[in-house]
Amino acid sequence: MAFTAHTRKKIAVIGAGFVGSTTAHWAAQKELGDVVLLDINEGAAIGKTLDLAQAATMEMFDTKIKGTSNYADIANSDVVIITAGMPRKPGMSRDELIGINAKIVKDVCAGIKQHAPDSIVIVVCNPMDVMALYAKQQLGFPKERVLGMGGCLDSARFRTFIAEECGVSYKDVTGVVVGNHGDAMVPLVRTASVGSVPLIDMLPADKIAAIVQRTKSAGAEIGGHLKTGSAYYAPSRGAVEMAEAILKDQKRVLPVAVELNGEFGVSDKMMVGVMCVIGGKGLEKIIDYKFNADEKAEFEKSVNAVRTLCEGLKTVQ
Numbered sequence: 001m002a003f004t005a006h007t008r009k010k011i012a013v014i015g016a017g018f019v020g021s022t023t024a025h026w027a028a029q030k031e032l033g034d035v036v037l038l039d040i041n042e043g044a045a046i047g048k049t050l051d052l053a054q055a056a057t058m059e060m061f062d063t064k065i066k067g068t069s070n071y072a073d074i075a076n077s078d079v080v081i082i083t084a085g086m087p088r089k090p091g092m093s094r095d096e097l098i099g100i101n102a103k104i105v106k107d108v109c110a111g112i113k114q115h116a117p118d119s120i121v122i123v124v125c126n127p128m129d130v131m132a133l134y135a136k137q138q139l140g141f142p143k144e145r146v147l148g149m150g151g152c153l154d155s156a157r158f159r160t161f162i163a164e165e166c167g168v169s170y171k172d173v174t175g176v177v178v179g180n181h182g183d184a185m186v187p188l189v190r191t192a193s194v195g196s197v198p199l200i201d202m203l204p205a206d207k208i209a210a211i212v213q214r215t216k217s218a219g220a221e222i223g224g225h226l227k228t229g230s231a232y233y234a235p236s237r238g239a240v241e242m243a244e245a246i247l248k249d250q251k252r253v254l255p256v257a258v259e260l261n262g263e264f265g266v267s268d269k270m271m272v273g274v275m276c277v278i279g280g281k282g283l284e285k286i287i288d289y290k291f292n293a294d295e296k297a298e299f300e301k302s303v304n305a306v307r308t309l310c311e312g313l314k315t316v317q
């Protein structure tokens with residue numbers, strides 16, 4: 001039988017800090033493809049990938065892992081995940097990071113544009129919606145290939161708190177968070193269910209309100225405990241959920257920040273989380289979720305929060 005050449009998938013993770021290195025870890029462990037971890041600090045990228053590759057011999061994952069500071073190494077990546085950037089310090093909002101992280105995103109996008117021009121890009125660094133929009137502008141890629149990770153994380157947090165409150169397995173809980181990845185995010189209580197039973201039939205209104213509130217401040221809650229740095233296990237896993245949907249052409253329905261061009265009444269190309277079909281082409285479809293009046297009002301507030309923050313981009317050199 002003739003040997004058929006097999007093309008392995010390739011994932012580039014930019015930023016080898018907490019979020020980037022755990023992203024590389026999840027992606028390698030799931031054998032999504034070969035992983036390149038790039039950081040301006042070459043030592044961090046190389047050191048962490050050597051460590052991860054040595055773990056692979058015990059965990060038996062069959063993935064090539066390379067650390068680098070050279071963008072030429074990301075050539076032919078199918079997916080590029082941008083995690084480079086400063087995390088929040090306690091008491092800091094995600095929004096205060098704009099100036100610093102936009103400069104980093106600009107550098108990173110120049111490297112991606114030159115060396116991985118056909119990739120699908122997932123933006124993780126904060127303030128995510130604004131950084132995703134900025135990355136899209138810098139890259140000039142079509143909307144299908146620039147996606148923001150926030151909704152997968154916020155929805156996972158929402159489901160975690162529902163499962164814990166109800167004392168049930170995470171596996172049996174649904175619940176989606178749309179809008180921006182910030183304080184104005186919109187946990188859609190109508191989408192929440194436990195074993196297919198609507199959450200509103202499972203818990204009293206005050207308990208649901210507490211879950212919604214805790215979801216909105218979940219990142220700050222973690223940062224408050226950590227004192228330095230911010231969350232990374234769940235953010236990185238959120239990025240890998242999206243990468244897996246792309247690399248395996250899964251057609252997953254995931255809440256992802258994408259450019260809106262008239263959908264939900266947003267016509268100025270803001271990027272904000274909505275339910276999407278994610279597959280081999282990246283964004284394949286935006287789900288036409290019918291907001292009720294309260295949800296619509298909250299969603300509009302959420303989009304406005306991104307719009308206001310985008311003003312901060314005008315001063316970035």
Ligand code: APR
Nearest residue numbers: 015016017018019020039040041083084085086087125126
């Ligand atoms: N190019 C490549 N890497 C860079 C650049 C750059 N221009 N600038 C900074 N970095 C790298 C740093 O060297 C560091 O290794 O980005 C990494 C950031 O890592 P951490 O400080 O550990 O931050 P982390 O917790 O990973 O958060 C990264 O993700 O969730 C968001 O809010 C978070 O914006 C933050 C980002």
